[in-house]
Amino acid sequence: MSFTSLKQVRNQRRLKSYVDSQPLSATEILNSSIEIATVTASSSSTSALKIDWAQDDLPISVEVRQSSHDGRGIWAKQKIKRGTPVISLKPYVSVLSTPNLASYCSKCFSPNEEGKSLKRCSKCRVLHYCSAACQNADWDVHKPECSSIQRWTAEAPNAAVAVPGEAIRCIGRLLWDLQKKGSDHLHSKAIRSMESHRTSLSTSSASSQTHIAHSIVKYLRVSSPLELSEYGIGSAAELVDFISRFTVNTFTLTTPSLSSIGISISPVAALINHSCEPNAVIVFPRSSQSAQMDEPVLKVVTLRDLDPNEEILTSYIDTVLPRDQRQALLKETYHFTCQCSLCTRDYSATPDPRASIFCPKKCGGMCPIPSDDVKITRCLKCGQQLSEKSAGVVLDAVRLGQEALDKASSLETTDPMAALRLVTNIQTTFAQANLTPSTHPSLSLTRLRCSLMITLLSTNPQISLNETIRLSGICVSALRDLYPEGHPVRAIAIAELGKLLTVDESSESTPAVAETPLNTFPPSGVKRLRLAHETLTKAYAELEIGFGPGGGLIGLETLKLAREIDQEINVWTRGVRNVLENR
């Protein structure tokens, strides 16, 4: 679960507060969720809850429990094998983020296929569909949205804000649905029961949520929050409360290859608590077996074998970040101090791979990265202290790297070449600072650089295929230091490397880096094909864990490619044998 998508909204102009002078008390909010939950059993620290709106989506292997530490959560009742899609459901609402509106169908979220074009709604001209069937199926929900978008666009001060952001569109869809179903419907109960932190918001969060509240009022075409009673919202405070629930409980909607394309709301999946070292992941694997109209399907897949009475935990944030940054993000958006196994790990003997530099004496050991507060750091193997000057170089590199990452990410789709220049130029600074490849933001920059090179590979002859493969290899090895076997991020990176190794070598331009004995990766000819096959087979095995049996759409593609390469290797081997026998 991540809320990067809301950043867009946060950065917009802030409006006057709508919040009532008499906010709902925490007890009132708590009571509203307890009335729908019946305690049915109890253990020493947790008690099982039977929640009517959750029962249909939960298999018998798990149950909802309440704990004093992290509230409600989902727990294993029996042994569960790793790679099990323990929960599989369709979110109540899913919407595309604005830049993706023309590239994916707004009903089934399939991408615009090459050679075909999505059909645009002729009225709002904003949503697109892959077929008339998808458009018709979405019309019930899109109807009120369509006129609201048209009005929003007509009143927009400039083209940059001509389409309401995904948070506004998502809340709009949710509220129209609740209005139609009524307050007694299980969906309405489920939404009301999601956790809110309205009473403990920081000033900046309160301000951004108030801003969203203003936008919602404008989008729904009511003149004040008091007119929202037909949506089950009785006051301005309740509207802000609703938005707080939304912020805490929204998921990033991703493609089968994990690109973020929008946001989804599922109160059942939102019952899962957080760990920076999770034992499960939330993915949208898609597969050719399921009918398109049923997509997107959210799956919670276990990453390791679970014992009975273990809590199922996913990560709400990107766990490539070092502890301080993870804790700050979780505190700001989710209002808790994380005490997971990763956050409480002792790094005095082995440094955190997310925050390390190589030993200044090059003994083969590593030092924890210095920070503004702790500048003195020494190699954990040989004890060599990092000089103050070198600590300054590292701190500068991290700061410049983060700036380059933010800037390049914003240019990624609009000007990939400029983004690539930015992330390439920072490499020298990083090399001087001795950051390890898995240290933040080094890894994020390498991943972005690799993904930009892949995008540009087919159109720009300056991009070297072998260099792209080498970078992809660096990403895979750094991700292996951070993620367990089968984690979808790692599995997708391995599949990407395997796929790159299958690209026709003859398409390679003059190598940008001279081949040296130390630089023999990737190999060429049949050795390369064999490595590609081995990598794809490994990727498939990991995809089958992180995305569940079959590995989702990427699993299917990877398996197909592995089989094709296997045939190619066989043809090549037979060819060589024939030549040898004819001699």
Ligand SMILES: C[S@@+](CC[C@H](N)C(=O)[O-])C[C@H]1O[C@@H](n2cnc3c(N)ncnc32)[C@H](O)[C@@H]1O
């Ligand atoms: C998406 S909800 C998870 C379900 C929530 N526990 C409930 O009862 O509805 C996220 C909220 O759960 C709580 N939470 C999740 N993980 C936690 C953790 N590891 N430690 C403490 N609180 C946690 C925080 O209050 C957070 O804002």
